[in-house]
Amino acid sequence: MKIIIKSKASIVEGMASTVRDQPAVVLREVSAGYARHVVLHGVTARVPAGRATVVLGPNGSGKTTLLNVIAGVVAPVAGSVRRTSVRLPAYVPQRSAVADTLPMTVRQAVAMGRWARLGPWRRQSGKDREIVRECLRRLAIDDLAARQLGALSGGQRQRALVAQGLAQRSDLLLLDEPSTGLDLGARGRIADVLHQERAAGRTVVRTTHDLAEALRADHCLLLDEGRLVAQGAPADVLTEDTVHAVWRLPGRPVARPPEMTNLPG
Numbered sequence: 126m127k128i129i130i131k132s133k134a135s136i137v138e139g140m141a142s143t144v145r146d147q148p149a150v151v152l153r154e155v156s157a158g159y160a161r162h163v164v165l166h167g168v169t170a171r172v173p174a175g176r177a178t179v180v181l182g183p184n185g186s187g188k189t190t191l192l193n194v195i196a197g198v199v200a201p202v203a204g205s206v207r208r209t210s211v212r213l214p215a216y217v218p219q220r221s222a223v224a225d226t227l228p229m230t231v232r233q234a235v236a237m238g239r240w241a242r243l244g245p246w247r248r249q250s251g252k253d254r255e256i257v258r259e260c261l262r263r264l265a266i267d268d269l270a271a272r273q274l275g276a277l278s279g280g281q282r283q284r285a286l287v288a289q290g291l292a293q294r295s296d297l298l299l300l301d302e303p304s305t306g307l308d309l310g311a312r313g314r315i316a317d318v319l320h321q322e323r324a325a326g327r328t329v330v331r332t333t334h335d336l337a338e339a340l341r342a343d344h345c346l347l348l349d350e351g352r353l354v355a356q357g358a359p360a361d362v363l364t365e366d367t368v369h370a371v372w373r374l375p376g377r378p379v380a381r382p383p384e385m386t387n388l389p390g
């Protein structure tokens with residue numbers, strides 16, 4: 126294992142075993158954004174299969190955009206994205222991205238996770254209904270199943286969105302800040318569920334602002350101003366120096382954030 130941090134035109138390489146795992150997603154020189162606004166610049170990264178990966182970076186660094194690119198919601202303007210998963214990824218957006226006014230119950234919202242698998246008449250089978258019940262149970266929201274989604278608290282709604290993601294039964298689960306703003310109980314519940322998904326061999330990728338949570342993941346992608354500045358085992362990537370540099374924290378003599386120019390694999 127090694128990590129190298131140099132200044133401009135430098136290399137930050139977390140040579141953890143995770144980077145040698147089979148990839149679930151490979152991005153090569155990806156640039157992407159919205160209309161004429163390019164947000165990601167030449168991102169080359171790997172997401173190891175069957176592992177938990179966190180995407181970190183300051184506000185506006187491009188975490189959601191990267192997740193959108195992996196999900197296929199945003200197409201790159203340059204570079205390539207290769208997903209090895211057979212199924213479409215399950216994407217759990219930030220709850221602020223979901224309208225409060227959606228006229229549906231929690232059960233209906235979770236059942237939407239089955240839509241891609243339903244037949245032409247969108248009729249749920251007994252198995253679909255069982256999967257929905259199971260996902261409601263796993264997120265401890267079965268007692269809220271008949272409530273309107275818009276009438277829930279932020280934390281309850283977040284759990285409903287995660288349940289919808291699980292209901293898709295994808296082998297690649299993408300979550301945008303699933304724990305932000307949640308109380309300890311809700312965070313713990315979501316952490317447990319994601320841990321179980323990973324233990325079942327699924328690939329879990331989530332964005333977060335929580336360093337402690339990030340350090341518990343297997344793999345970390347660190348973004349700064351739309352560029353990948355480090356990837357590897359979280360303990361190797363999230364060193365004090367790197368964190369101070371990327372988040373521009375005061376009290377450290379780091380002139381500028383490191384820039385990744387070379388990647389393993």
Ligand SMILES: Nc1ncnc2c1ncn2[C@@H]1O[C@H](COP(=O)(O)OP(=O)(O)OP(=O)(O)O)[C@@H](O)[C@H]1O
Binds near residue numbers: 162164185189190
């Ligand atoms: N739909 C959009 N249209 C135009 N620009 C967008 C859109 N979504 C995001 N952006 C811009 O892209 C840049 C990166 O945003 P993104 O949401 O990917 O960052 P982030 O790292 O997830 O931020 P945060 O930590 O605040 O959630 C920002 O400058 C943002 O204003």
